[in-house]
Amino acid sequence: MAPSEDDISIEEKRVYAGTAGRTDAYVATESGVVRVALSADKIGAFDMVARDEARDAAVLPRRDAPDILGVATAEGLRIAPVGDELAFETVAVEPVGSDPLVAVGVDRGAFLVARETGEIDRIELGDGDSEPTGASVGTVPEPSAIDGPLVAAGDGIYQVTGADRAELDAVGLDDARDVAGTGMPLAATGAGVYWLGNGWMTALSGDANAVAADGDGHAMAVVDGDLFVHGDGDDWDEATWTVADLPVAETPVALGYGPGVSVAVTDAGTLCVDAGDGWRHQVVGVRGVAGVALATVE
Secondary structure, three states, rough: OEEEHHHHOOOHHHHHHHHHEEEEEEEOOOOOOEEEEOOEEEEEEEEEEEEEOOOOEEEEOOOOOOOEEEEEEEEEEEEEEEEOOOEEEOOOOOOOOOEEEEOOOOEOEEEEEEOOEEEEEEEOOOOOOOOOEEEEEEOOOOOOOEEEEEEEEEEEEEEEEEEOOEEEEEEEEEEEEEOOOOOEEEEEOOOOOEEOOOEEEEEEOEEEEEEOOOOOEEEEEEEEEEEEEEOOOOOOOHHHEEEEOOOOOOOEEEHHHHHHHEEEEEEEOOEEEOOOOOEEEEEOOOOOOEEEEEEEEO
């Protein structure tokens, strides 16, 4: 069993971020957004950085400025530059406005958001000389997740296409709950986890609720309440997945990747992290976990 963070001294927690770099995990919950500082597999301080209900979170990378955290809320998309102090603002651009959102993702330098009513919209933040803009991409039934160009919906998977990224194509499956659009396309559905080869191919059978990938062949998926991990490689059939030995007997509900780290957050509000030497964990103390997004700070 991996060591609990109770085994890490307070002094270690104070100094680790300055010596090994820091990645922040932003956990979207029914109570707000909790930020958890990570350095490799060491878990440092955590705090509530937003107190409105958060339904999903995603991080928009930027080259010459801090990354942008986007949070899907009942009042629309809220954003803040990643850093020690987060100053959130609502991006109320048409056609999205301040409509309730259920999911947010990132595709080619812009946020993709899903409204409760099923509309999928693209939000470009612009630069210092231009205002944010919004554009409709299409509509799907019961959207549940967005990652890269992929959208999970009640009747399957959709993909954002077109030169202006304003088209939405149905690409198969049914009862989709989550998607991973980085690297090999993956989908979590009521029938299992699928990867996109010559059509959608079965990776794992069962009731799948979450999936994530890092773009380098690593992936995680939750199937029948267990966390499965895929090592790097081009094969995706069932034999290439193994069940993770998490340090807590809880069900993972949100998965994410950062530089060299895998993160799984459970339904009981425990954050687990693995940097290659086994899982560590920290009880964050929140319920209603809806998503997690990771950003490099240092």
